[in-house]
Amino acid sequence: MNLKCIIVDDEPNAVNLLEVLIGQTTGWQLVGKCYNALEAIAFFKKQQADLIFLDINMPQLSGMELAGLLPTETRIVFTTAYAEYAAESYTYQTIDYLLKPITLKRFLASVKKIEAAFEKIPLVQKTGEPDESNYFFVKSGKTLRKVLLEEVLYFEGEKEYVRLVTANEEILLYRRLKDIDEQLSPPFVRVHNSYIVNTKLLRKFQDNHIYIGNKQIPVSEKFREGFMQLIRQRIF
Structure with a gap:
């Protein structure tokens, strides 16, 4: 797997x-090494990374404080000598929590x-443009219809099928909501x-x-x- 990662410690x-x-x-491709949070902030203004290895106790700005400023697409592995932050760390887009000293095993x-985890989520986009490939096809009668994920408001499970709802239409899918959930990633959440x-x-x-559409x-x-x-990352 070709991930772009950065180390901040x-x-x-x-x-x-x-x-x-x-x-x-x-x-993986190591695209950056930063020795404090301010360097990391400067890095993300110019580049993107799929994954960040992030220390917690740092001067000026802690790793926890930096985590709240990261792009939502960037996943986090915290690296620290302190176990007491583990629970709090998972309020962010955290995949793992590594205690120092880190062993090979x-x-x-x-x-x-x-x-x-990355097999289930798309890698970050390389530009700021919308991802036109972020779509799927659904069967409606004898027709396969293209639906852009960014236009979907919600999926509603109804016994043997799922109702897909956008601002303009509703489509019935003969799938289980659980199966759809396994194929989706943020910003979609059960x-x-x-x-x-x-x-x-x-x-x-x-x-x-939640109030969404009508x-x-x-x-x-x-x-x-x-x-x-997901919501905590967007609270000001």
Whole structure:
């Protein structure tokens, strides 16, 4: 797998170790090494990365504070000597949490976890233009119709089929909502046993309900944390 990754850590030895581990055990491209959060912010103004190895305790701006400023498409692996931040780390787009000193065995386990995660999500776009390839075909009668994911408001499960809803139409799909959920990635998120929503198009979230298009959708306790992980990244 060809991932573009960046290391952000104020300890040169930690940066050197990760560089060696990445170079010797993966086919990933290391596109940046930063020694504080400000350097990382400058990097992301000019370039993009699929994955960031991010230390937590750094001067000026901590790794947790930087995580909230990263592009939502960039996934995070936190690297730290402190276990107490683990729970908080997963409020971001976090794939793994590596405790220092990082061993080869633990790093290899992380590589498997990272690549498995990226098999389910698209790599970041190389330009700021909309991804016209982000589409799929659905069968409607004897016709295959092209649907752009960015236009979908939500999917609603109804027994043997799923209702796909955009601002202009509704299409019935003879699929299980679970199967569709497994093929989608952020900004789509499961919020209820019967609903998957496009968080980019929701109007507001209030009293455990999402308002999207003309629909009011409940957020169940089972799926609330996954939904809030995406929303927290956009709260000012």
